[in-house]
Each structure stands twice: as structure tokens, then as C-alpha cells.
Amino acid sequence: MYAYDELDRTLINERVSEFRDQVKRRLSGELTEDEFKILRLQNGVYLQLHAYMFRVAIPYGTLSSKQLRRFAHVARRYDRGYGHFTTRQNIQFNWIKLAELPDALADLAEVGIHAMQTSGNNMRNVTSDQWAGVAPGEIEDPRIWSELIRQHTTLHPEFSFLPRKFKIAITAAEHDRAAIKIHDIGLRLHKNADGETGFEVLVGGGLGRTPFIAKTIKPFVPGRDILSYIEAILRVYNQYGRRDNIYKARIKILVHELGIEKFAKEVDEEWKAMGDVGLTLDHTAIEEVRSRFSYPAYEKLPHMPDELKQAAHDKLFERWRKNSVSAHKVQGYSIVTLSLKPVGGPPGDATAEQMDAVADLADKYSFGEIRVGHEQNLALPHVAKRDLPALFKALDRLGLATPNVNLVTDIIACPGLDYCSLANARSIPIAQELTRRFANHDTADLIGRLHINISGCINACGHHHVGHIGILGVEKNGEEFYQITIGGRADENAQLGTLIGPAVPYAEVADVIEDIVEAYLALRDRPEELFVDTVKRLGVEPIRERVYATR
Amino acid sequence: MPLVKQGRITTDLFVHVADGAELPGDGAVLVTAERFLADPEALLRRSGKVGVIWPNSRNLEELVPHLDRLASVALVFPTFRDGRAYSQARLLRERYGYDGELRATGQILRDQFVFMTRAGFDAFEVKKDADADAFAATMKRYSVFYQPTGDGRVTALNRRMQLRHSESAGQ
Numbered sequence: 214m215y216a217y218d219e220l221d222r223t224l225i226n227e228r229v230s231e232f233r234d235q236v237k238r239r240l241s242g243e244l245t246e247d248e249f250k251i252l253r254l255q256n257g258v259y260l261q262l263h264a265y266m267f268r269v270a271i272p273y274g275t276l277s278s279k280q281l282r283r284f285a286h287v288a289r290r291y292d293r294g295y296g297h298f299t300t301r302q303n304i305q306f307n308w309i310k311l312a313e314l315p316d317a318l319a320d321l322a323e324v325g326i327h328a329m330q331t332s333g334n335n336m337r338n339v340t341s342d343q344w345a346g347v348a349p350g351e352i353e354d355p356r357i358w359s360e361l362i363r364q365h366t367t368l369h370p371e372f373s374f375l376p377r378k379f380k381i382a383i384t385a386a387e388h389d390r391a392a393i394k395i396h397d398i399g400l401r402l403h404k405n406a407d408g409e410t411g412f413e414v415l416v417g418g419g420l421g422r423t424p425f426i427a428k429t430i431k432p433f434v435p436g437r438d439i440l441s442y443i444e445a446i447l448r449v450y451n452q453y454g455r456r457d458n459i460y461k462a463r464i465k466i467l468v469h470e471l472g473i474e475k476f477a478k479e480v481d482e483e484w485k486a487m488g489d490v491g492l493t494l495d496h497t498a499i500e501e502v503r504s505r506f507s508y509p510a511y512e513k514l515p516h517m518p519d520e521l522k523q524a525a526h527d528k529l530f531e532r533w534r535k536n537s538v539s540a541h542k543v544q545g546y547s548i549v550t551l552s553l554k555p556v557g558g559p560p561g562d563a564t565a566e567q568m569d570a571v572a573d574l575a576d577k578y579s580f581g582e583i584r585v586g587h588e589q590n591l592a593l594p595h596v597a598k599r600d601l602p603a604l605f606k607a608l609d610r611l612g613l614a615t616p617n618v619n620l621v622t623d624i625i626a627c628p629g630l631d632y633c634s635l636a637n638a639r640s641i642p643i644a645q646e647l648t649r650r651f652a653n654h655d656t657a658d659l660i661g662r663l664h665i666n667i668s669g670c671i672n673a674c675g676h677h678h679v680g681h682i683g684i685l686g687v688e689k690n691g692e693e694f695y696q697i698t699i700g701g702r703a704d705e706n707a708q709l710g711t712l713i714g715p716a717v718p719y720a721e722v723a724d725v726i727e728d729i730v731e732a733y734l735a736l737r738d739r740p741e742e743l744f745v746d747t748v749k750r751l752g753v754e755p756i757r758e759r760v761y762a763t764r
Numbered sequence: 765m766p767l768v769k770q771g772r773i774t775t776d777l778f779v780h781v782a783d784g785a786e787l788p789g790d791g792a793v794l795v796t797a798e799r800f801l802a803d804p805e806a807l808l809r810r811s812g813k814v815g816v817i818w819p820n821s822r823n824l825e826e827l828v829p830h831l832d833r834l835a836s837v838a839l840v841f842p843t844f845r846d847g848r849a850y851s852q853a854r855l856l857r858e859r860y861g862y863d864g865e866l867r868a869t870g871q872i873l874r875d876q877f878v879f880m881t882r883a884g885f886d887a888f889e890v891k892k893d894a895d896a897d898a899f900a901a902t903m904k905r906y907s908v909f910y911q912p913t914g915d916g917r918v919t920a921l922n923r924r925m926q927l928r929h930s931e932s933a934g935q
Contacts, residue, residue, distance in 0.1 A: 220920045224908040231905055235875065243894060251845055252875055334845070364910040364920065370882035371854055371913070374847025451851045490858065491912035491919070501924050 214277055214582060215360050216505050217325040225327045226319075228368070232256050233315035240312065255335060255373065257303075257328035258314060262634045267309040268331040269321060273341035273359040273383070274302040274585040278572035281583050283324045285568035291317045296568070298553060298561040300587045300625055300676055301380065302340045303331050307632055329367055334375045334462075336366035336447075340382045342390045343586035346508070347594045349542045352402045353410060355385035357503045358439065361494065364502075365440050372447045376454035377462035379447070380419075387705070392587055394418045394427045394707035395679055397464045398446060400439070411435040416446060416476070417468030418707075420673035425465040426707050428473045430480065436499065441492040445484035449476070509580035509595050514545025518599035530605050532654065536616040538601060547598055549579075551591040551608060552615040552623065556652045559641045560626045561589030570611050578604050588664075589625055590618065620657040621665060621730065622648040625676060629669030629686065630693075636669035638686025638693035638719070643667055646723045651730075660730055663744045664702075679703035681745045682729060683710045684722065693719040699729065699756060700748035711753045714761045725760060732759035766896035768888040769865075771903065773896050776889075778815055778836060788812070794838055797822055800830075808833050817869065820848035824855055831862045836887070841870035850883045857884035858914035874902045882913045 217225075232252075239249040250260075257268040269284070284304055288296045291313050292306040299305055309317060318328060331338055339359045346354040362381060366372070372379075382391040385402035393399030399415035411433045418427025434442045446464075453471075455461045468476045524530045539548040551571065554560050563571075571591060575583045578600045579593035586592060591613075596604060608614040617623050624647060627633065629640030644667055651657050666680025670687075677683035683698040694716040701710030717725050730744075736755055737747045748756065767776040778792040783799050792813035800807060800816045807814050808830075815836025818827055827837070837856060839849035849868070856862040867887040868880050874895035880888065881903065890896040909917045918926075 218924070220908045220923060224906070224910075224920070227906050227908065231875075243892075248844070248873060367910050368879075368906075369911055370879040371850040372847070373879055374845055374850065448851050452848055456846060456848075486859065497925060498921055501921065501928065 214275060214507050215272075215356065215502075216507065218505065221325065221364075222322075224367070225322045225325070225329075228256075228327065228329055229315060229318045229322050232318060236311060236315055251333065254333035255330060256318070257331035258309075258311075259332060260634070261307065261632050262630075263632070264308045265311055265314070266632070267306045267314060267317065267328065268299070268303045269306070269326060269328045270331050270338040271302045271304060271326075271585050272338055272363050273345060273356045274343045274587075275345070275356060276583040276585060277324070278575040278581040278583065280324045280326055281568050281572040281575070283321055283326065285565040285572070287317050287320060288565040288568065290320075295562055295564045297559075297628065298563065298585055298589050298591070300589060300627075300674065301338060302343075302585050302587065303338055304585075305628075307628075330373075332378070334377050335373045335379065336369060336375075337378055337380045339363045339366065340380070340391055340396075340587065342384050342386055343584040343592055344390060344539070344548055344594065345385065346506075347541050347543075347546075347548055348386045348390075349540050350387060351542070352385045352404060354506065355383045355400075355402050357499065357506060358400070358402065358412075358436065359383050360502050360506075361440065361499070362443065365443070365492075372451055375447070375451055376456045377459065377464075379450070379464065381443070389703075389705040389707075390586065392676070392679070392703040392707070394705075395420055395424075395676065395703055396427060398443065399427045403433075405433050409435055412439055414442065414446075417465040417473070419463050419465040420676055420678050421463065422460055422671040422673075423463075423466065423469075424673070424678045424709050425469060426709065427465075428468065430473065430477045437494045438492075440494060441487060441490065442480075442484055444490075444492060445480050445487060448483055449479045453479075509582075511543045511546060511595070512597070514597055514599065516544050516598075518545070518597075520599040520602055524602040524605075527602070529609075530602060532658075533605055533609075533614050533616045534601060536620070536658075537614070537618045538596075541595070543595075545598055547596050547601060549593045549596045549601070549604065550586075550618045551593065551613045552618055553590050553613070554617055554623050554648065555612050555615050556622065556648045557645050558648070560624050560644050563591070567611055567613060570607075571613070574604065574607055587625075588619075588623060590623070616654055617657055619662045619664070621651045621660050621663045622657055624648065624665045624667060625680065626667040627669050627674035629667070629675075633669060633674075635672055636686065637671075637688040638669050638695065640667045640669040640675055640684075640686060643684060643686075643695070643719075643722055647726060650723050650727055659740075660734065661740070661743055663730070665726070666701075676703060677701075678709045679707060680710060681743075681748075682726060684726075687716060689716065695719065695722045697722075697725060697729070699753060700745060702745055713753055713757050714764075717764075725764075728760040729756060732756045735759070766890050766893060768890055768896050768899045769886065771900055773899075778813070780817075792835060794836060797827070801826060804830055815865065815867070818852070820846065820852060824852055824860070828860050831856070831860060831864075834864055836865040836867055837862065838867040838869045838889075839885075841868060841872060841876075844871040844873055844876055850879065853880070853883040853885055854913060874898050877902045878906055882909070882911075882915050882917065884914055 401413040415427035584592040630636040668675035679701040698710030813835035
């Protein structure tokens, strides 16, 4: 955990008081809605279909139990008793009243939580691997760098009015859980031949109506130079990114129009011209931030405790353990994923009661720490293996032990037309119906890893382009239709999916998905061949034939 | 439209002269980039001071050779959403060493004062009277800054390291 000091606390309190003044000026009419819109967006406040929506940052997906309890409090006191975890390590509250927002922010600020730059055309919440610091084989904890970048990008005087939003993600593991290739800047921590730590820098990834996978702009930037290099990218983008058309304003379009070589050259020239502007991170500066991350005092525990051996006969426990429990870098410990995808439920939602209960379980079993991943699930990052059976029982009672992590019902979905003013179609009911169709966990196990992503419009908040199966809601003559793609992925081999056939109406989506899955089961080489690998091997055509033959 | 300079509302000594309009015989003028670049020498020979209104889409390198003879550079915010002039301001101050008046013009609200000051602006053509009146109070809103810019404010990271240094020196 990163511990805020007096300076961090002062800054977020100052931001709360500024926002309180802005809300006051809006309510008195001193600020027009047009002016206020930009200011509220910079603080995570959207105007949705029914009410204001409030998006709060969970930097690099790390939360303390105290902070999670405060989310429960906000959900209860200012909202309707629940919150929604998003695909970018944020939590959203959907029913907040404008006049109460400053109080909600002040309550969150007390536990070091803010909503700065969770929307608007600025540098968004920095995201990272939800297993940072505990995943085996990691280069080093990427959250040290995430925090350095979080501070650097917070209320940046030059880059708070960019052409469009700007997202940075960091990974330090071989397997990319942070989806860095679909970010404006993706950073992959690695060591060069001299053993020096630095970053492969990727730029220009993003989904939306013109999706691009990020390209490498520089294979190695030493850690000490990462802030100045990011500054150079941002300065080129701030000046040359398009502002004439909102749909062409992301950095991906600038990179595409200039070409990666020309863009890289511009950035390099700017970087060289900058010289020493106080952004170089020397050893002391990095250690200063590192020193404020605390780590659990792990015990020396056996790899296979008796409790685990005894629980092995419990089929339900074993199924959950195989699905939701992952290897930890410390012997005797595990990382436990908490599925927020119950059968029939909206993906990513958690009630205030669940949040409080998870906070208690984190205190009891995970050194008071919780993680949030872009798949819209939670994780307890430091669970002793001997505690797994007891934890399973507790999670099961809370409805948080659905054994479907990474399976067909672990669906990523945007809020869609049920909440969002941009949406063309509903997302949540599609997800709910699919979880019912695949409710049998044995079937889901048989299918294996399969990511379904649903977006209710072309803005692609549900990342449909990079779902193994992607579902995009569109509007046709006043009706909801859905385009379906297959073969996308968001990891280190990120790729955009391919359209499988004509769009289908709302009522047929679940049938088509079932047919796609059946086609895969018939076509796969062997049970271990994942859906996405079968699509890669055979292409879309054989699956299209089977699915659309009778349509 | 009130002008805020050196932290308070002041009389604007500069006259905005539209393209094609006749220049006053003396007194300070602000002219467009086109007008200035068409004949810089003629303008600079006048007895009054000269400032240039520089669009946010124009390359600063055309302006750089003249910087030491200009009394003001006005950078433009066509809407407060458009942040290009923040980069121009920092480049003028931090890279090209410009130390004359750096003026923000366009849609200027109080909510930008801190950012603008940090980027190097020291004069503000403020849209609303209430915002101009609130300048001093607004500038006191923040006491912690994460990024180094040319304004010399000490960053949070440097304050922490100073603190650490003084703590270890005291032991």
C-alpha cells in the first residue's frame, strides 16, 4: 500500500475545496452549464440519462480495507446502496446529487481517495496489473512507477486541457494483465542487457470508433527518464493532436496520420530539446516513493497446509480454488480473485454490504489489502493457503465465489443504455442473459478461457474489439442490433477481433453466442486449445459457416 | 474586460489594434502575428511598446528572433477547453528565456489561474469581473504542486527530500 503523506492529503483537500466552490458557482448560476461541464468532468462527474454519475479513482487498482469501507459508506449515504467497478480501475456511483458531491468527495478524501481526472480531456487514472507486487516473476513492483506517474500527471499545469482523454497503463509481468496495448501510452517494465530497469514505451493504442493496437515508440527508456519522456510525448500531442473533430482527437489518430516513425522523431526532438527540466528521477527520488509503499510481513508457511489437503474432497471448494486462486510469489500464499459476475447479475457491481464484508475479509485474511482489475473483479492479494477453505465459505455466503473467473460468464460490459446517455443499445441485460445461458459451471469449465466483452455503443467502454467474443450494440431504424466479432484479445498479443457476420437483433444475441461457442467446441483441436487460439488457427470462416448456415 | 497583472486588477496600457486599423502615433499596442511579421521593424521603430497576439496553432520559432524587443506576448485560448497555449507559454519562458509580459487572452476563467501562472503567464484578460476580483484568493487555493515548471515553486517530491535531508542532518 502507498501511504499518503501530509502533502498528498493537503493537495486532495485543496481540490475538494476548489470543487465545492465550482459546484456553488454552478448552483448560483455564476457558471454556465457549458463552463461547468469541463470543470465537473475533470473531477469525474458525468451527466447521465437519469442522474449525475460520479467516477472515483482507484490508482493502479490498490485499495485498503478502510478505503473500501468508505466506498460502501458513499454508496449508502449518497447513492442507492451499490457501486460499479469499471474496466479502468475506477468505481462509479450512478445516482449522486450534485449538491451532495462535494461532501462525498470530502468523505473520500479523508481516506486518501480522489476523483481527479477520472474523466475529461486530461491524463486519466494510471492503471496497472492488479497482481502488482505479488505476481511471481515480476521485474519489480510497477506501482512505484505508477505512483510517480500519478503524482506527475495530477493537476498538470500544461496538460489538463488536451485534445482528448489520455490513458496510461503499466505492466511489469510477462503476461500483460493491464491491457497496455490498448492505451494511449503503454509501459512495459523490463531490464536491458546491462541489468538497468526501464520501460518499453508503446503509444497510440485505443478502441472507440477507430481502434488501434499501440505501437512501440522506444524499446527502452531508463526509469530515471520516464517522466521527461512522457512529458515529451504529451507536449507533441498537446500541440499537434487534432481539435477540429472529437472522433479524431485521440493520440492514436495523430500517430496514425504522421506514422510511428515520424511521430517518434518529433517526440525524440522535443525530448532532446527539453534538456534538464527537473524531471530526472534520481535514485533518492525513486526510493522516496518506494519507501512509502508498505508490504505485508509474510510468515514462513508450507506450500501445502493441512487445511488445504482436508478441503480437497469438497468439490465446490476445489472447483472454486482451481478457478479463482492463483500463484503468489511467496510460498504458502495465494492471490484470490473475487468474481463480481454472479449468474444473472450486472457485471462489476457490488453492494455496500458486499464492500463492507470484503473489507472485513481483507483485514482477516489479506493484510487489509484489496485489488481491482480491469476485468471488473476484485482480488485479495495476500491470502495464506491455510485460510482458503474458510475464505471460500465466507465469500460463497456473500455471492462472491462464483467459479467463473476468465470463463465465458466473466463478462466485461459497459453500463449501456440502462444508464448511459451515449449508448445506442443495452449491454447489461445481454450480459445477464449470457450468464444464465452458461450458468452450468461444468459447461463453462469445459469451454475454458473465453472473454466476452460488450459495449453499448461505438465508444467501446466494454472493450468489445479485444474480447475473444466482442459484442457491439448499434441502433438500426430505432431498434437495438448487435455486431459480433471474434478473435480479439487485450493481452501481450493484443489483437482486434474480426466481424463474424451481419448484426443480429437483441433477442437473438444469446443464441448466436451459444452457436459460436458450439462451433468452437466442435472445431477445436483438443480440449486445451482456447477459443481464441482456434480462431487464430482456422480464421473466422469455419465458425461463420456454422453459425450463419441456418440464419 | 478586466486585466489582472501582478496579482491585481490594473489598467491595460496596451491597445488591441485590429488588422487594417491605423496604428496610434504612440502608446503601447498589441497587434496580430500576421501584422507583426509583415513588417516587424516598422512596428518596433515606433516610440510605443509593441506586443504580439500569437495564435495557438502557429509555430513559435517565427516569433523567437523578436522576443527580446517585445513588451508583451499574448497567447490565445479560443475556448478554455483548448490547452495548446499552455505548452507555448512554457516553451517561451523555459526554453526561449522570454521574460516580458506573457498574457492570456480569450476565454479566461478563474479555474485556470493556477495552471496559467505555473505555465508562466503573468497577465490575464479575464472574462468575468467576479473572476478577476477572485484572483488573489484563487491563487492561494493550492499549496502543493507535483510537477516542476519554470515558475520556481518547489515540488512535493523536492519538499519531501529536503525534509528527509534535514531530518537525517539533525540526527
